[in-house]
Structures are given as C-alpha cells and as structure tokens.
Amino acid sequence: MQYHTMIGGSSPPDTSKTTKLERYNSYIRRVNSTKLLQASSKLLFRVTLLVALILIFFFTINYPPLSSDHHNIHSTQNFISSAFYGSGAAWEKQVRHSSTPRRPNGFSILVTGAAGFVGSHCSLALKKRGDGVLGLDNFNSYYDPSLKRARQQLLSKHQIFIVEGDINDAQLLNKLFDIVPFSHILHLAAQAGVRYAMQNPLSYVNSNVAGFVNLLEVAKSADPQPAIVPFSETDRTDQPASLYAATKKAGEEIAHTYNHIYGLSLTGLRFFTVYGPWGRPDMAYFFFTKDILHGKGINVYVTQDEKEVARDFTFVDDIVKGCVGALDTAEKSTGKGGKKRAPAQLRVYNLGNTAPVTVGKLVGILENLLSVKAKKHVIKMPRNGDVPFTHANVSQAYRDFGYKPTTDLATGLRKFVKWYVGYYGIESRVKGVIDSTTNEHSHD
Ligand SMILES: O=C(O)[C@H]1O[C@H](OP(=O)(O)OP(=O)(O)OC[C@H]2O[C@@H](n3ccc(=O)[nH]c3=O)[C@H](O)[C@@H]2O)[C@H](O)[C@@H](O)[C@H]1O
Numbered sequence: 001m002q003y004h005t006m007i008g009g010s011s012p013p014d015t016s017k018t019t020k021l022e023r024y025n026s027y028i029r030r031v032n033s034t035k036l037l038q039a040s041s042k043l044l045f046r047v048t049l050l051v052a053l054i055l056i057f058f059f060t061i062n063y064p065p066l067s068s069d070h071h072n073i074h075s076t077q078n079f080i081s082s083a084f085y086g087s088g089a090a091w092e093k094q095v096r097h098s099s100t101p102r103r104p105n106g107f108s109i110l111v112t113g114a115a116g117f118v119g120s121h122c123s124l125a126l127k128k129r130g131d132g133v134l135g136l137d138n139f140n141s142y143y144d145p146s147l148k149r150a151r152q153q154l155l156s157k158h159q160i161f162i163v164e165g166d167i168n169d170a171q172l173l174n175k176l177f178d179i180v181p182f183s184h185i186l187h188l189a190a191q192a193g194v195r196y197a198m199q200n201p202l203s204y205v206n207s208n209v210a211g212f213v214n215l216l217e218v219a220k221s222a223d224p225q226p227a228i229v230p231f232s233e234t235d236r237t238d239q240p241a242s243l244y245a246a247t248k249k250a251g252e253e254i255a256h257t258y259n260h261i262y263g264l265s266l267t268g269l270r271f272f273t274v275y276g277p278w279g280r281p282d283m284a285y286f287f288f289t290k291d292i293l294h295g296k297g298i299n300v301y302v303t304q305d306e307k308e309v310a311r312d313f314t315f316v317d318d319i320v321k322g323c324v325g326a327l328d329t330a331e332k333s334t335g336k337g338g339k340k341r342a343p344a345q346l347r348v349y350n351l352g353n354t355a356p357v358t359v360g361k362l363v364g365i366l367e368n369l370l371s372v373k374a375k376k377h378v379i380k381m382p383r384n385g386d387v388p389f390t391h392a393n394v395s396q397a398y399r400d401f402g403y404k405p406t407t408d409l410a411t412g413l414r415k416f417v418k419w420y421v422g423y424y425g426i427e428s429r430v431k432g433v434i435d436s437t438t439n440e441h442s443h444d
Contacts, residue, residue: 005130007199009120012102022414023213026300035044039409040347046165047292049151050318063218067407071224078432084259086355089171091442093180094161095161095163095176095179095180096179096180097122097133097159097161098114098132098133098134098135098159098160098161099132099134099180099182100135101130101131101132102130102131102132103129103130103131104327106130106131106132107126107131107132107183107327108131108132108134108180108182108183108184109126109131109133109134109182109183109184109185109186109327110133110134110136110168110180110182110184110185110186110226111123111133111134111135111136111185111186111188112124112136112137112186112187112188112189112215113136113137113184113187113188113189113190114133114135114136114137114155114160114162115137115139115148115149115152115155115162116137116148116151116188116189116280117274117276117278117279117280117316118156118271118274118316118319118320118323119135119137119186119188119189120151120155120187120278121184121276121278121316121317121319122152122188122320122323122324123135123155123319123325124155124158124160125320126186126324126327127155127158127159127160127323128158132180133160134160134161134162134163134180134182135152135155135160135161135163136162136163136165136167136176136189137152137162137163137164137165138164138165138166138167138189139152139164142191142192142193142196142203142316143280143281143284144281147278148373151278151425156280163176165337166211167189167207167211167212167215168206168207168210168211168212168214169214170217173214173215173218173425174218177218177219177222180221181223181224182222182226183224183226183227184226184227184228184229184330185215185219185227185228185229185326186229186323186327187212187215187228187229189207189211190207190208190211190248191203191204191206191207191244191247192244192280192282193244193280193282194242194244194245194384194385194386195382195384195385195386195402196244196282196386197243197244198243198374198384198391201243202217203245204244204247207246208244208247208248208250208251209247209250209251209254212251212254213254215228216228216254216258216262216264218339219258219333220258220262220264220335221265221337221338223332223336223337224332224336225262225263225264225265225330225332225333225334225335225336226268226333227264227265227266227267227330227331227333227345228255228264228265228267229266229267229269229323229325229326229327230331232240232285239277241385241386241387241423242384242385243385244385244387245385248270250352251268252268252348255268255346256346259344259345259346260340261340262335262339262340263333263334263335263339263340263342263343263344264330264333264335264344265328265330265333265334265344265345265346266344266345266346266347266424267330267346267348267349268347268349269322269323269326269347269348269349269350270349270350270351270392271314271319271351271352272311272313272314272350272351272352272353272392273311273312273313273314273390274314274315274316274319274388275313275314275315275316275412275413275416276316276317276412276415276416276419277316277415277416277418277419277420278316278419278423279316279416284362285313285362285366285413285415285416286420288362288363288366288374289366289416289417289420290362291320291374291432292363292366292367292370292372293370293426293429294373296300296375297373297375297376297377298363298374298375298376298377299377299378299379299383300359300377300379301359301376301379301380301386302378302379302380302381303345303380303381303388304381306380307388308358308359308360309358309359309381309386310356310357310358310359310388310389310390310391311356311357311362311388311389311390311413312352312353312354312355312357312391312392313353313357313360313362313389313409314352314353314392314405314416315353315407315409315411315412316412317407318351318353318405318406320349320406321403322349322351322397322401322403323351325397325400325401325402325403326347326349326397326401328401329400329401331345342364347400348396349396349397349400349403350392350396350397351392351393351394351396351397351403351410352392352394353392353405353407353409354368354391354393354394354405354406355408355409356389356390356391356423357409361409361430362409362413363376364409365409365413366413369413369414369417369430370417370429370430372431380394402431417430432439
C-alpha cells in the first residue's frame with residue numbers, strides 16, 4: 001500500500017548517542033542556568049557530563065529498542081524529551097487545567113492516543129460535557145503526522161492539552177499520575193492497521209503489548225487507581241488472523257491478569273472498521289476517496305473464491321457514544337498500593353454498526369458522492385491477515401449502556417467527504433456534498 005511504502009521509506013531521525021548526549025546536555029545546561037545562575041564552572045560541566053552518560057546508559061538498558069524501525073526510535077526520543085517537557089511549572093499548570101472537570105462529579109480522564117482519530121473525537125465529546133481531559137500522544141509517523149497536529153490544534157481550541165510522550169515512558173506516566181488523580185484512562189494509543197503488521201511487526205508488540213503493560217503497571221500503583229476503558233480495540237476469534245489481532249487478543253488476556261491480581265477495573269472495546277471526519281488515511285474509504293478524485297486506480301479485494309469482502313463499517317460518532325457509555329458504567333478499581341482489596345469489574349464489548357456492507361458498495365457510494373467513476377481493479381485479497389467479513393453482535397453493549405448505532409454508511413460517508421474536501425481545500429470539486437449535508441454532529 002502506498003502509505004506504508006511511504007512510511008517505510010522516510011528517513012529515520014538520528015538517534016546516535018552523540019545527538020542524545022548533546023540534547024541531554026543542552027537540557028541539563030538549561031536547568032542549571034536557572035537554578036545556579038552564576039555557577040558555570042568546568043567542574044560542574046564535568047559532573048553534568050558524567051550524569052548524562054550514566055543516564056543514557058540507564059535509558060539504554062531499561063528501554064532496549066525492539067527493532068531499528070522509526071516507531072521505536074520515536075519512543076526512545078520521547079522518553080528523553082519528556083524529561084524536558086515535564087519539568088516546567090507552566091507545563092504542570094496546563095496538565096492540571098486540562099484535566100480538571102467542569103461539572104459536578106465530572107471525570108478526570110487521561111486519553112492516550114488523543115491526537116488519533118477516535119481519541120480526538122472522544123476527547124472533544126468528553127470535554128464538551130464537562131469532564132477533565134488530558135491527552136497523551138507520541139505523534140508517530142505511521143500516517144501523516146500533520147493530520148495529528150491539526151487534530152491537536154482543534155483540541156487545543158477546546159482547552160484540551162496533549163502531552164507529547166509515549167505510553168512506554170513510565171517516568172512520564174508516573175509524573176502525570178503524581179500531578180492528577182485520574183478517575184479514568186481511555187486507552188486508545190495503539191498501533192493500528194491490519195496489513196501494516198506484515199511490514200513492521202515489532203511496532204505492534206511495542207505499542208499494543210509492551211506499552212499497554214507499562215500503562216497497567218503505572219495504573220496499578222496509582223492512588224486512586226483509575227478505571228481503564230478500553231484496553232483493546234479489535235479481535236475477532238481465538239485464532240487471530242493477523243499479528244494486529246493477535247496483539248489485541250494478548251491485550252485482553254493481559255487485562256484479565258491485572259484485573260485479577262491488582263483489582264483494576266477494566267473494560268475492553270472492540271471497534272469495527274471505524275470511519276468518519278478526521279479519519280485515518282491508511283484506511284480504504286479514505287485513500288479510495290483520494291485516489292478516485294485523482295483519477296488513480298483502486299484495488300477492490302475479493303476473496304480467494306472470488307466472493308465480495310464486506311465490513312461492518314461503523315461511524316465515529318457511534319463509537320464515541322459507545323466509549324462514553326462504557327466510561328459512564330465503569331466501576332471503581334478496588335486495589336490500593338499494588339494490592340487488590342476486592343474483585344473488580346472486567347468487561348469486553350463489541351462496538352460495530354451491525355450492518356455489513358461490501359467494499360463494492362462502499363466504492364459505489366463514494367462514486368455517487370464524488371460524482372466520479374472509480375477506476376476499479378478487482379483483485380484477490382492478498383494473504384496478509386485480512387478477513388473476508390466482519391459483523392458485530394452488540395447486544396451486551398446495548399444491554400449495559402444502551403449502545404445503538406444510528407448512522408448508516410451512506411450518511412456517514414457523506415459527512416466524511418464533506419470534511420475531506422474542506423480539510424484539503426477542494427470544496428469546488430464536489431459541491432453537491434456540501435450543499436446537501438445537514439445536521440452535522442461530528443467535530444469538523
Ligand atoms: O475494525 C478492525 O478490525 C480494523 O478496521 C480496519 O481494518 P479493515 O477493516 O481492514 O479496514 P480497511 O483497511 O479500511 O479495509 C476495509 C475493507 O477494504 C478492503 N480493501 C482494503 C484495501 C484495498 O486496497 N482494497 C480493499 O478492497 C479490505 O479488505 C476491507 O475489507 C483498521 O484499519 C484496523 O486498524 C482495525 O481497526
């Protein structure tokens with residue numbers, strides 16, 4: 001896929017020890033210059049250099065890169081840079097201000113992956129109803145980081161601050177929990193995408209397994225312990241079809257352990273192919289729109305026996321409602337000081353649209369909205385972990401918090417296309433969509 005090739009081809013940032021040392025020394029020098037204004041002696045510099053060397057060694061043994069891919073490089077960089085971001089009084093004030101609720105009994109929620117697609121929508125919805133929301137995101141380059149920055153700007157307009165850091169950074173997480181007694185964590189930071197797992201498997205382990213465990217480790221010792229929603233995004237069977245699904249399944253098993261041993265209240269949500277405004281450019285509906293408008297061919301997959309593939313495409317506003325419903329019904333964790341006091345809540349829900357649509361139909365809807373005929377290449381689905389069909393049973397989410405999706409694919413895609421042409425400044429090319437779109441809910 002073109003996006004993936006582009007990412008793989010981007011030049012990784014320089015992480016040589018010299019660069020880290022220079023960056024760290026410059027940080028140390030800045031700290032020292034405020035604390036000990038006049039004391040810039042040679043001796044102090046030597047001590048600083050020694051401390052820097054020890055710390056870099058410490059970082060290296062505690063955070064071994066899982067591979068040389070750019071995601072892990074980002075994690076390592078964020079670990080070091082967070083020491084700088086997390087040190088100022090102004091930074092702490094922003095953290096506190098953003099996470100303070102503005103309604104009686106409001107939640108104080110840490111949203112990981114807040115600059116992501118679902119994370120940004122949920123953050124806005126929660127903030128709008130008066131909850132305190134603090135974002136955390138590592139702004140990695142799995143897809144165009146400028147889209148993540150634009151979401152960050154939107155959130156910032158609504159007084160939501162996003163801390164730039166990684167869920168693998170225990171020091172940063174502990175610092176955030178020292179500053180804010182979070183009532184909930186909405187954990188949406190993950191390596192997504194089914195097909196990209198073939199190219200960069202360790203990125204999935206790093207975010208979806210190691211990062212998740214790191215977050216649970218911090219949450220288990222926090223006082224009060226937060227409730228965590230969701231701990232997983234997707235899985236479909238006990239025999240996952242892709243590494244992506246396997247890491248999500250592992251997340252569910254790990255969650256069970258932390259619930260059982262430490263009394264953390266945990267809720268897993270399995271999202272089914274979420275789409276909508278501010279969506280992810282690596283997903284088919286998004287790059288089909290782009291390619292159709294550019295007159296480029298698109299690959300429409302069929303199964304090995306040439307049947308159509310279908311997805312339970314779910315509009316992002318419905319997913320937000322599900323996330324909020326799960327948060328509102330999450331019980332308190334029961335542990336304290338790393339010890340469980342009583343059994344705690346452990347739940348898993350499907351959040352889907354319950355109405356699968358074939359990829360052919362998806363393309364037909366886009367052709368109508370864009371008034372352009374797609375150049376379709378019908379090909380057999382590569383054997384890379386994709387499944388032919390998804391269909392969510394949401395009866396438990398309905399029973400427990402009234403989850404009921406209300407947006408069909410044609411309505412949701414119209415809202416997406418309206419956002420797309422506005423965001424990329426090409427309104428004139430698909431005018432009909434703008435004129436006929438009413439009753440906008442999504443944050444665009
Ligand atoms: O809910 C999930 O479990 C996952 O949803 C999403 O995966 P998918 O459902 O596979 O969505 P997406 O890639 O948009 O492909 C849509 C359809 O187009 C087909 N497809 C895809 C590419 C292509 O070139 N041609 C094509 O026909 C393809 O075969 C598929 O039938 C998230 O990316 C993932 O992170 C995870 O959240």
